[in-house]
Amino acid sequence: MACPSARRCRNTGTYEMTQTTLAMALAQGFQRHGVKRIFGVPGGGSALPIIDASKELGIEFILARSESAAAIMAAVTGELSGTPGVALACAGPGAASLTNGAAYAKLEQAPLLLLTDGPASTLHQRYDQNALYAPITKHQGRLTPEYGVTDVEEALSLTCRAPMGPVQMNINAAGAVAPATGNIGVPRGDDPPPSDETIAAAAALIEKSRRPLLLVGLEARYGAAPDWALRLAEALNCPVMATYKAKGVLPDRHPRMAGMFTGAASEFQAIDAADLILTFGVDPVEFIAAPWLHDAPIVEIRTADLPRMLLQPALRLIGPICATAEALLANDAGNSDWTSEAIEGLTKTITDRVAVSSNSHTAHSVTRAIVEAAPGRIRASVDAGAHMISAMSLIDADLPFGALKSNGLSTMGYALPAAIASALHDPEIPAVAITGDGGLMMCLAELTTAAEHGCGVITVVLNDSALSLIDVKQQVQKLDRTGVTFAPVDFAAIAQAMDIAAWKVGPGDDMTEAMRSAYAHGGPALIDVTIDASVYKEQVAALRG
Template identity: 45%
Template sequence: MNEETLAGAIAWTLTDLGVKRMFGVPGGGSSLDLIDASAKHGIDFVLSRTENAAAIMAAVTGEMTGAPGVVLTGIGPGAASVTNGVAYASLERAPLIVFTDAHEETAIAPPHQIFDQRSMFEPITKARCRLNAEDGATVFAELADMAIAEPPGPVHIDLSAKVAGTTVKLKSAETPEPSKQQIIGDLSAATRVIEATEKPVLIVGHQCRPQKRAEAAIRLARALNGPVMTTYKAKGVFPETDALFVGAFTNAQLDHSVLAESDLIVLCGVDPVEMIPGNWTHDAPVVVLSETAGLALPFVAAEAISGPLADIAAPLSETKVKSAWKPEKIAAHRDRLRQTIANNSTPGRSPDEVIDAVSAAAPAGTRLAVDAGAHMFSTMARWPAAAPHDVLKSNGLSTMGFALPAALASWLEEPDRPAVAVTGDGGMMMCLGELSTASRLSANVTIVVFNDAALSLIDIKQQRQQRPPLGVRYPKSNFADAARALGCDAWTVGAQDPLEFALSEAFETDGPTLVDVTVDPSGYRDQLTALRG
């Protein structure tokens, strides 16, 4: 047996799991031990300006790679500040390991910055633990495995500096036989239901983003030969240029106009967290295919099959379906959905105009990260996607302040692939300091700010409730000036200024760039009504 500090043993495990970088704002405790030990294993530490942004970057890295993302924070306020990003990982099913500095159990000092951190994380993590020197290496390895096990999610670890620096014995690595996930449910019954259908609709969810599952979902779509919809997180899993693709599924009123014509709805890899709250109004039977059993869906499934999605979809893809869908009908649905939520008739520059211009100017292969907010409707409807993770979005939590950290995570993982962050002014304010992180890293990231000086989505909801406009509007900010002050190149595009030139310059400039675009928000209310009623 070899000896190593516990921090070093943790670094060994992270290396074996394929972790290449960690994120965070370190405190003066165990986080310093972890940074030092991990650096010796070639694991970089990426300093962020906020713990929330660090957790989002780590969680998005976990989503893209399948290896757990790692975030480090200090004790007390650092731990408290990271919770929004951890909630993102929890609701979005992202593998994440959260290390927080912890006080020494024998400490006799006053309880400065000390509270029950594990209890705080309990609702938003799969497991929590305070590591000790005796079995810390083994317990950590078990927690890391738990983070990536279906459904993936965050685990929280309290670690004191004394324990992190304690010498422990490393046991010889033993590779256990991987346990095969069992298929639960009646595949034969599901096959019979599918064989009887003439007008099936397939809805593809975020569980299908891994490549093998994506390929299985595409084969199933071909067998069903009917309209295909994808959740926001699954955007790109089924190529949007394919004739079977009709649009996004969020459980909104507009989505149901397609489902109303079906005689069978098949959910493949859809998690209930991807659906906005609302009644399920369809009498057509539903077949649910999922990596995890016991999902809290808003209907009773005719058949529910859980297990490895690729294994489940394979026999179902051999089913002979006599689809009555006509290509022109599927195309009509696709065109109608796109036209219904169009937002391009405003007096000033419309959101549709901006996102179309960004899409046209962006280099081929650019990955999109989009923030929560009213601008998201046009962005998700109009940005083209052809593969999993072409678009990064917070859907389950729908947190603001997501787009820039997500774009930075994308660039760090694939530095040769450009990334663009589309955000509103509210979301930009929530992560403004990360522009300096982008500058420090010389990240090839372009940020496009839809600037309308309001929390527009909340403003719309306030208007619909016939309330006075209080608490949702504010003076317009100059994000281009702020970006330059933080080390980025930036352009301001006023209401009457040409947009294409600024976007072209931004995408051609090395390093982080920002384009601050004045947008007319007057069409958002009708757009939301068309989508959700």
């Protein structure tokens, strides 16, 4: 199948395509937007010509073991690359199974294109797939040969337009192999920055402030935004707190970093000490859903207008956040009296609140071992569950995406697919999936995906035979312990049966040495560590109050 050329039309400025199939138009779109690989579980139909056309242009197809995992891999790839992640699935059950990844991408602003076969031509497997995706995507539609080139470009571009997110498109088998028409069009320019009046009003608030606090969020991970976040912090002479998604935007060991921000009680001292709060790229989905109990005015700096903050900000600066930061720094504002000792005190308070002690392994001690044994920079992906408190506090990130976490959706079954995406995107950085046993069982088959592609993924499963965070909630409500435990699972034996190197770490075994061995192994590996879950209740209470 020949790759057609594109030529620019002098009159309109658009790019006209010579005749090609719709599947090839998609593959060319992937190539234009920097897509290196696509993910999915094909069921025939349109998927096969799309995979074939992509292969012809050097775009790899990763066969996942479930559509849900494929969508997470694609979404995380989109986040890491800043280009559209792509996942495809068959009509009916395949399309339904992609929805968890779609919800992740919608709530956490991941650029993702979901290509679903269909709609089905008979009653078999037929339902309104666009309607299914309406609440969890930015746009839903159908790719057809007529204007297909145009629609492909628009769909891919829309995933990366602020706020980034998922787009779902149906495409059937007949349409995929038919000649496509249309043109690429001229890329849309950047949104305008906030008005001079709004910038001046924000600068006036900053000038009055003596104890500003900078909260950085998920929008601050891309391009030059981390650099502008640091410039803001230095110009304002203020402490910085990062949401889970923004961990590493400022290095965790930077002297201005006070710690993680979730909206939990453990952070109240830092928030209450501030007389002005600037949120830089923060999405409200990153906060714990609880009443906002702080009095300091908020200046919200965001790329897009929706969704709204839980509390009405004093000012909203909507537009490209780097341009906004540059405009703010053009004003000689900032009279902070924060001292390094005060910032260190905030950091110590937050760190001390989540510390635990036990004679056995805990999520805390396991995460310390992961960090201490690391041969250099690593990237950790952390599953939802009680272990995330210690993991996100102790993982040392010095760059954006140094830690991956499902925060807005908080889905289980995330850490392993995210780690696979990381290993494929950045094979030189060891990827460590930190997961509970419940979360791993939701995506266990993806260990074979890691093995098949030789991914340098180390899966650390904290084995306590329970859904521990739900167990804690059950205890707090003084309910009988029902529906939150399951029979013990030997994950090391399962991994070995998949030809994956594995270690079992019991209460008296050396976790740090096991991690050193896993790092040295270099290929897919798993560590099955038995932990003491009894410390979680106290830790959750200390964190969340």
